[in-house]
Amino acid sequence: MRLLNLFKIATKAIILNKTRTLLTMLGIIIGVASVIAMLAIGEGSKESIRTTISAMGSNMITIKAGADTRGGVRQEASVMESLTLSDYKAIKAQSNLLSYSTPVVEGKGQVINGSNNWPSSIYGVNPEYLSIKVVDLQSGSMFTDAEVQTAAKVALIGQTVVDNIFPDGQEPVGQMIRFNNIPFKVIGVLEEKGENTFGQDQDDVVIAPYTTVQKRILAIDHLNQIMASAISEEEAPNAVIELSSILREQHKLADSEDDDFHVRSMEELISTFSSTSEMLTILLVAVASISLLIGGIGIMNIMYVSVKERTKEIGLRMAVGGKGSDILMQFLIEAILISITGGVLGVLLGLGATVFIEKFLNWPTSVAMYSIVISFAVCAVTGIFFGWYPARKASALDPITALRYE
Amino acid sequence: MSKAIIKIEDLKREFTMGTETVHALRGISFDIKEGEFVTIMGSSGSGKSTMLNILGCLDQPTSGTYEIDGVRVKDLSRNELATIRNEKIGFIFQSYNLLARTSAVENVELPLLYNSKVSTEERRKRAIEALEKVGLGERLHHTPAQLSGGQQQRVAIARSLVNNPVMILADEATGNLDTRTSYEIMSLFQELNKQGITITFVTHEPDIATFSSRTIVLKDGAVMKDYKNENIQSAANELAKLPKQDD
Ligand SMILES: Nc1ncnc2c1ncn2[C@@H]1O[C@H](COP(=O)(O)OP(=O)(O)OP(=O)(O)O)[C@@H](O)[C@H]1O
Numbered sequence: 001m002r003l004l005n006l007f008k009i010a011t012k013a014i015i016l017n018k019t020r021t022l023l024t025m026l027g028i029i030i031g032v033a034s035v036i037a038m039l040a041i042g043e044g045s046k047e048s049i050r051t052t053i054s055a056m057g058s059n060m061i062t063i064k065a066g067a068d069t070r071g072g073v074r075q076e077a078s079v080m081e082s083l084t085l086s087d088y089k090a091i092k093a094q095s096n097l098l099s100y101s102t103p104v105v106e107g108k109g110q111v112i113n114g115s116n117n118w119p120s121s122i123y124g125v126n127p128e129y130l131s132i133k134v135v136d137l138q139s140g141s142m143f144t145d146a147e148v149q150t151a152a153k154v155a156l157i158g159q160t161v162v163d164n165i166f167p168d169g170q171e172p173v174g175q176m177i178r179f180n181n182i183p184f185k186v187i188g189v190l191e192e193k194g195e196n197t198f199g200q201d202q203d204d205v206v207i208a209p210y211t212t213v214q215k216r217i218l219a220i221d222h223l224n225q226i227m228a229s230a231i232s233e234e235e236a237p238n239a240v241i242e243l244s245s246i247l248r249e250q251h252k253l254a255d256s257e258d259d260d261f262h263v264r265s266m267e268e269l270i271s272t273f274s275s276t277s278e279m280l281t282i283l284l285v286a287v288a289s290i291s292l293l294i295g296g297i298g299i300m301n302i303m304y305v306s307v308k309e310r311t312k313e314i315g316l317r318m319a320v321g322g323k324g325s326d327i328l329m330q331f332l333i334e335a336i337l338i339s340i341t342g343g344v345l346g347v348l349l350g351l352g353a354t355v356f357i358e359k360f361l362n363w364p365t366s367v368a369m370y371s372i373v374i375s376f377a378v379c380a381v382t383g384i385f386f387g388w389y390p391a392r393k394a395s396a397l398d399p400i401t402a403l404r405y406e
Numbered sequence: 407m408s409k410a411i412i413k414i415e416d417l418k419r420e421f422t423m424g425t426e427t428v429h430a431l432r433g434i435s436f437d438i439k440e441g442e443f444v445t446i447m448g449s450s451g452s453g454k455s456t457m458l459n460i461l462g463c464l465d466q467p468t469s470g471t472y473e474i475d476g477v478r479v480k481d482l483s484r485n486e487l488a489t490i491r492n493e494k495i496g497f498i499f500q501s502y503n504l505l506a507r508t509s510a511v512e513n514v515e516l517p518l519l520y521n522s523k524v525s526t527e528e529r530r531k532r533a534i535e536a537l538e539k540v541g542l543g544e545r546l547h548h549t550p551a552q553l554s555g556g557q558q559q560r561v562a563i564a565r566s567l568v569n570n571p572v573m574i575l576a577d578e579a580t581g582n583l584d585t586r587t588s589y590e591i592m593s594l595f596q597e598l599n600k601q602g603i604t605i606t607f608v609t610h611e612p613d614i615a616t617f618s619s620r621t622i623v624l625k626d627g628a629v630m631k632d633y634k635n636e637n638i639q640s641a642a643n644e645l646a647k648l649p650k651q652d653d
Pocket residue numbers: 404421422423428429430448449450451452453454455456457500
């Protein structure tokens with residue numbers, strides 16, 4: 001009964017002071033919404049980096065000829081001819097930590113179909129390449145091991161190549177094209193991958209058996225790279241160590257000699273990216289904390305002032321018989337109603353803003369549950385505390401002192 | 407002889423403002439018996455409001471004792487004081503103190519909101535009755551801003567009556583009213599007084615004092631005169647004697 005009365009008093013007071021209520025709520029709404037939207041943007045970019053990396057094949061390992069060039073210029077890898085097919089065979093035979101592997105030879109040249117031509121790159125690989133790079137086919141099929149054996153003149157092409165040499169929307173599969181004047185039969189089109197994180201067009205490629213590319217296009221015996229895929233992301237670093245020791249043995253390197261190849265896993269790339277996204281997270285948390293702090297101070301001010309300004313009302317309520325606890329309960333109910341409503345509206349606005357950012361600005365977003373919980377909790381607790389605290393101070397006064405407050 | 411409902415002894419109230427001390431009450435003693443109608447008079451600044459606030463349990467004296475109905479106010483907790491204010495006292499402020507943007511009837515209901523024994527329906531019924539008694543039956547839903555000064559004062563009077571108090575403390579409750587209306591209010595008070603309610607009424611107007619049974623005059627925070635009124639006038643009679651209104 002008493003609580004019901006106080007609830008009625010509180011709701012009446014809220015309705016009576018629409019402007020004040022709205023202003024107080026606005027502080028909470030904006031505080032909550034901005035934190036949710038900001039963290040959604042941050043989490044979204046982190047997630048998009050993560051998906052980009054795993055789309056590139058996070059288990060991928062590449063072996064190139066030449067020493068590690070990071071931290072100082074050594075010889076250019078393509079000049080080195082130290083990586084050979086027997087290296088590849090040794091790796092294939094000895095390694096236990098790889099699920100796929102392929103020799104890689106690469107070259108640049110002109111792709112021609114009738115009067116259309118287009119400068120592109122050709123990669124000579126074996127059928128496992130698709131699994132390593134995590135690429136699917138749009139149409140057609142991959143060449144077979146038998147076709148690799150026989151150095152068949154078959155190729156798969158990426159969408160960019162299709163767009164440029166088949167401008168009329170012709171079906172490429174089954175057509176004959178030429179790469180540096182060598183004829184190839186198109187047997188498949190690669191799934192579109194778009195640009196990678198570094199801005200390279202991943203669809204501007206021609207894939208053919210490595211034997212064909214070695215013999216017919218490049219006329220070389222060595223390999224440019226060996227690409228492999230570790231059995232899991234966790235095993236990738238161990239695979240790197242294992243591969244190094246296999247190759248050192250193959251190349252008969254003495255302990256004093258440096259590697260004449262280098263093995264690199266995506267792990268390193270991932271660690272670079274994750275430290276970047278760590279930074280991003282720290283930055284975001286800092287920005288969010290600051291905006292929460294500012295929002296909190298805003299809520300605190302407006303709550304404090306609006307309750308303080310009602311000291312006279314508190315005095316009157318006590319003069320006609322309201323107990324200190326009645327007054328406190330009334331203001332607590334008011335503060336809770338305002339803070340919770342403001343908090344809920346803030347969450348809705350934050351989610352709305354996130355959808356808007358995603359839809360109209362095309363930024364990746366991802367709403368984190370913790371951002372909702374924390375921002376809501378901080379704003380609501382601040383609102384409730386600073387609605388209650390000045391009321392507690394006022395209700396501890398003698399009624400007449402409170403009534404005289406100007 | 408009936409018992410003293412108010413008993414004050416050597417009551418002092420000082421206000422310190424920085425280094426200065428204002429002696430608003432300099433040691434006041436008197437009793438008010440149940441059923442008395444006392445007017446308090448005195449020039450402006452003599453301490454009438456200060457004293458009435460203490461009698462209404464709204465303020466604490468600096469020193470001296472105040473017993474209400476035989477209980478020392480000092481010994482009562484804040485909650486007990488709140489209950490006394492809520493159930494036993496009707497207080498009319500010199501400056502009305504109505505809740506802004508709140509209708510007359512809701513202002514009058516206010517004390518009953520803090521009394522959980524009174525139901526919502528009864529609360530509304532009693533508030534309307536109280537407003538009708540002070541002649542504002544037609545103004546139930548007007549907010550203070552929509553009422554004249556005298557009407558606001560009458561809302562404040564209605565609010566002091568709504569809890570059926572045993573004692574009414576009025577601080578210049580007719581200060582803003584014309585003669586006719588103030589006589590109407592005085593006749594209402596006389597009627598309530600006849601029903602046994604003790605009334606303490608601060609006023610500047612000597613003719614208002616003639617309606618009471620006793621007058622206490624304050625000067626500079628001390629009691630200057632305290633006398634029984636032998637010839638109590640009836641406000642109802644005086645009202646009848648007033649020239650008829652033109653309209
Ligand atoms: N809160 C206060 N702080 C300081 N001085 C005060 C306070 N309240 C009252 N006084 C002083 O106490 C004295 C008595 O004031 P009080 O209001 O009781 O006078 P009053 O008799 O009611 O006058 P009036 O007829 O004008 O209403 C005045 O000198 C006033 O300045």
